Amino acid sequence: MEQIYNAILARLQETVPEIKWIDLDTGQLEYYTDRPSVAFPCVLIDIELTQCKDLYEDVQLCNATIGIRVVQNPQTSRTNSAADKTVRKSELERYVLVENVYRALQSWESGIFNPLSRTSQKKENRKDGYFVCRINFATMFKDN
Numbered sequence: 563m564e565q566i567y568n569a570i571l572a573r574l575q576e577t578v579p580e581i582k583w584i585d586l587d588t589g590q591l592e593y594y595t596d597r598p599s600v601a602f603p604c605v606l607i608d609i610e611l612t613q614c615k616d617l618y619e620d621v622q623l624c625n626a627t628i629g630i631r632v633v634q635n636p637q638t639s640r641t642n643s644a645a646d647k648t649v650r651k652s653e654l655e656r657y658v659l660v661e662n663v664y665r666a667l668q669s670w671e672s673g674i675f676n677p678l679s680r681t682s683q684k685k686e687n688r689k690d691g692y693f694v695c696r697i698n699f700a701t702m703f704k705d706n
Contacts, residue, residue: 566609566626566672566703569672570607570628571584574666578666581603582602582604583602583603583605584607585606587629591692598692600633602635605630605632607629607630607631608628608631610628611624612627621706623705624705625702626703627681627698627699628698629696629697630663630667630696630699631686632697633692633694634656634693634694635693636690636692657695660695664680676701676702680698681698681699681700683695684696
């Protein structure tokens with residue numbers, strides 16, 4: 563897991579320089595007092611083994627989901643049809659960072675795991691207003 567995390571972290575640092583903070587997702591956005599302990603924009607990474615199968619002694623073939631949460635400062639919600647076009651365009655530019663993260667990881671392989679393939683993407687609706695979009699990628703690797 564450490565190798566997978568470090569490979570993804572290095573890939574994002576190299577290809578998406580506008581990200582200011584990359585970390586494991588340990589609930590930073592769910593458990594905070596004044597503000598989450600991250601710098602914005604940030605990416606939080608979660609690695610889940612969804613299925614593991616024994617190949618032979620001490621080696622398993624693992625399917626994994628890599629959850630990437632792209633997090634940006636609270637949005638002002640000025641994307642409605644009555645909003646000024648310039649303001650609306652500025653607000654929707656949040657999706658540019660999401661797209662850059664997707665492009666950096668889609669079909670990328672590190673040599674540790676098979677190419678990543680996006681399986682889903684969804685914006686989270688949050689009471690605190692932070693713009694959070696989760697992208698899930700599927701991959702497979704051998705665990706020795």
